[in-house]
Amino acid sequence: xxxxxxxxxxxxxxxxxxxxxxxxxxxxxxxxxxxxxxxxxxxxxxxxxxxxxxxxxxxxxxxxxxxxxxxxxxxxxxxxxxxxxxxxxxxxxxxxxxxxxxxxxxxxxxxxxxxxxxxxxxxxxxxxxxxxxxxxxxxxxxxxxxxxxxxx
Numbered sequence: 664x665x666x667x668x669x670x671x672x673x674x675x676x677x678x679x680x681x682x683x684x685x686x687x688x689x690x691x692x693x694x695x696x697x698x699x700x701x702x703x704x705x706x707x708x709x710x711x712x713x714x715x716x717x718x719x720x721x722x723x724x725x726x727x728x729x730x731x732x733x734x735x736x737x738x739x740x741x742x743x744x745x746x747x748x749x750x751x752x753x754x755x756x757x758x759x760x761x762x763x764x765x766x767x768x769x770x771x772x773x774x775x776x777x778x779x780x781x782x783x784x785x786x787x788x789x790x791x792x793x794x795x796x797x798x799x800x801x802x803x804x805x806x807x808x809x810x811x812x813x814x815x
Contacts (some may be wrong), residue, residue, distance in 0.1 A: 683787050732773060747788075
């Protein structure tokens with residue numbers, strides 16, 4: 664299937680790369696089919712990929728593995744919240760958090776309170792809300808990413 668995206672132009676999406684969110688994502692419950700795309704020029708070592716909507720090709724959210732910026736990220740989650748992602752194991756689990764990139768890039772942050780949980784085997788996913796204030800909605804990451812670049 665081909666879709667014309669806002670960020671990447673026309674891209675070919677294989678059926679086996681489509682991830683289904685039964686309940687959509689927070690703020691966009693009608694968007695249920697997505698795929699993960701990364702910028703070919705920057706590679707995947709930057710850590711930021713895009714959760715690209717199949718249903719609305721102009722919609723894509725930057726996402727990343729939270730462990731890149733918060734190595735001890737391990738929220739407790741009620742299993743009921745994860746039911747729509749299918750049978751999750753440590754081998755098929757992919758956790759992503761959304762990235763906010765404002766015009767002042769030094770204020771870049773990730774949402775640690777609303778992770779996206781993907782079952783890579785079944786290609787099913789859900790976005791959940793973590794209770795409590797241990798994980799903020801706007802966790803600053805610019806300095807962390809800069810320090811990582813300097814350490815390469």
